[in-house]
Amino acid sequence: MPTPLTLLATAGSKRVRLMQAARAQLRLPPAHVLEWRHWLAQPARLEEALRQPCLFKIEPPGDDPAAHLSLLQAGCRLQDRPLPDAPAHGELLAMDAWFAGFSSAMQALATQLAALPAIRVFNAPVEILRMTDKLACQRHLAAHGVPIPDLLGPVESYGHLQSLLHQHDLDRVYLKPRYGSSASGVVAYRRNKTGRQQATTSANLSRTDGETRLFNVKRMARYETPADIAALVDALAAQQLYAEAWLNKPRCCDSHYDLRVVTLAGQPAHRVARIGQHMMTNLHLDNRRGEASGLLNAADLAALEATATQAARAFPKSHVTGYDLVVRQGQAHVLEANAFGDLLPGLLWQGADTYAAQLTHV
Structure with missing residues (x-):
């Protein structure tokens, strides 16, 4: 008797379609899908979905805008911040608050799974959480002897970035959102001895009525004026940003x-x-x-x-x-x-x- 599989995922997403196709190819029964949005609204649905021994795989919640917004607003409540409207398509908004909501959800999920010893989990929530915190993950890898680029640590602002570059005698670094994914908000920053600067990124800088917003797009943008680069770095730093040495x-x-x-x-x-x-x-x-x-x-x-x-x-x-x-x-x-x-x-x-x-x- 093949072992059943349950996914915490977004029904109809590419990941679910590929998993179901693999199950069919191997002549296994389709996986049961518990939607992220449904579990977030009613956590007891997990025990219902995992009544029988099975494999359990957690897929990312980002495929569902409703689940993303739920986690973002939960994080804002935890941090006593105003609740935002739904981010526009591709908008990089309060990634640190989203992570706070995601962290709380994953800790709750881990507690539920601990009470279900017959369930075999593909990736443990605690490790998913560590890998989602990109800075903590790199530190974790380094502590286990894994070679990584040199870390400069958190970047609090554009001015702080310049201090870090001076302190480490560097003119090229990668800037990475601590809780980003798929290169969203990653910046390749360079400067030369004449003071010229360049920041290459998939983050599109938008200024409207004095408000700075960032949007993740497929077309790479290059910023070269100090004002634009400062606005870009400050907007990312407000959501938690870190720097690592440039690796060719x-x-x-x-x-x-x-x-x-x-x-x-x-x-x-x-x-x-x-x-x-x-x-x-x-x-x-x-x-x-x-x-x-x-x-x-x-x-x-x-x-x-x-x-x-x-x-x-x-x-x-x-x-x-x-x-x-x-x-x-x-x-x-x-x-x-x-x-x-x-x-x-x-x-x-x-x-x-x-x-x-x-x-x-x-």
Whole structure:
């Protein structure tokens, strides 16, 4: 008798469709879907959905705007902040408050699951939470001996950024929202000795009636005036921002690339090069896939596999995790861990996509 699967997810999302397709391919019954919005409104629905022993996988709530708004407003209540209206499409709004709501929800979920010992959880809520806090995650990886870019720490404002650059004698850094995802709000910042500055980002800066708003878009923007860069950094810092040292990515023809590796049960499996001409190589930003084995020599491949395995050991309660790495000259550094890093349609490893593989390796 195959073990049933329950998903905490958004019905009809791409992730659910891919999982259901993998279940059908393996001749397994469809997964039951408990909607994020329904669980947030009525937590008792979880016990109803998990009455029988089963596998349980948590998918991200961001596919459902109603669930995102619920978590955002819950975080604002926890922080005693005014409740915002629903963010406009792509708007980067109060990411720190959203995380506070998400953290509270995941802690409640962990408590519920602790009372259901017969349920086998793909990725534990506590580890999903740690990976969602990007700064805490990088510190966690470093504490486990995983190579990462040097961290400069939190950035409180544009002026504070300049102080950090002076303190560390750096002219190039990556600025990353602490609770962002999919490169949203990430800034590649450079300056030279003449004082010229440049900030490249997928965050579009909008100023209306004296109000500064940020929108995540697919087209990369480049800001070069101090006023624009200061407004951009200050708006991101208000939602919690951190800086890390610039790490050069290896080149491929006229582009550069990094790598996404999916680990299953602690072992590296699917891997793909993300190739693009901009600093951010995330595939949803119209960058292209490349065959990792065609770009890496033996030393680089060994470094990739060893580092991905080492990173997975830092999250022993996570069955399927994605890692973004820069690999060059026989060394690998982890840029980011992603608890939801398996959304790579059509990418095969030993003949199976990421969803079929995680079901057969569970």
